[in-house]
Amino acid sequence: MPFVGYSWVGILAATIAGYAVGSVWYGVLGNRWLAALGLTKADITNDKGKPKSYAPFITAFVADLVMAFVLAGVMGHVGELTVRNGLITAAFIWSGFVITTLVVNTSFSMRSKSLIWIDGGHWLVVLLVMGAVIGGIGMR
Numbered sequence: 001m002p003f004v005g006y007s008w009v010g011i012l013a014a015t016i017a018g019y020a021v022g023s024v025w026y027g028v029l030g031n032r033w034l035a036a037l038g039l040t041k042a043d044i045t046n047d048k049g050k051p052k053s054y055a056p057f058i059t060a061f062v063a064d065l066v067m068a069f070v071l072a073g074v075m076g077h078v079g080e081l082t083v084r085n086g087l088i089t090a091a092f093i094w095s096g097f098v099i100t101t102l103v104v105n106t107s108f109s110m111r112s113k114s115l116i117w118i119d120g121g122h123w124l125v126v127l128l129v130m131g132a133v134i135g136g137i138g139m140r
Helices: 010-037 057-078 083-108 114-137
Strands: none
Touching: 010 057, 010 114, 057 083, 057 114, 083 114
């Protein structure tokens, strides 16, 4: 069943792609991210080196699903479904809502400014990938 002319297959593919971006992004920058938070690997893992809770991973997947769904809706209202329009829409959403929110939250929480670059970069890449996937798959 399409949502504003887009397939659920495209939305699910964008969700999986966005989640994969997060896995790679924080796999590479995880230690810097933890340091910026003032945490260590021991703080977030149990004695066997596994995460203390899998809930954040499930939450992240659901959040990516919602993000892909809403991005598809915005793209449907903006214009023709193309990779180009997906990238432009994603960049606008990131610059208008995501990075601005991260800057404010990081400033008020007195966290390291490097969190803005780490988390903000992650969300920019996630949105761009999602926009490209949704735009590329279209109504197929």
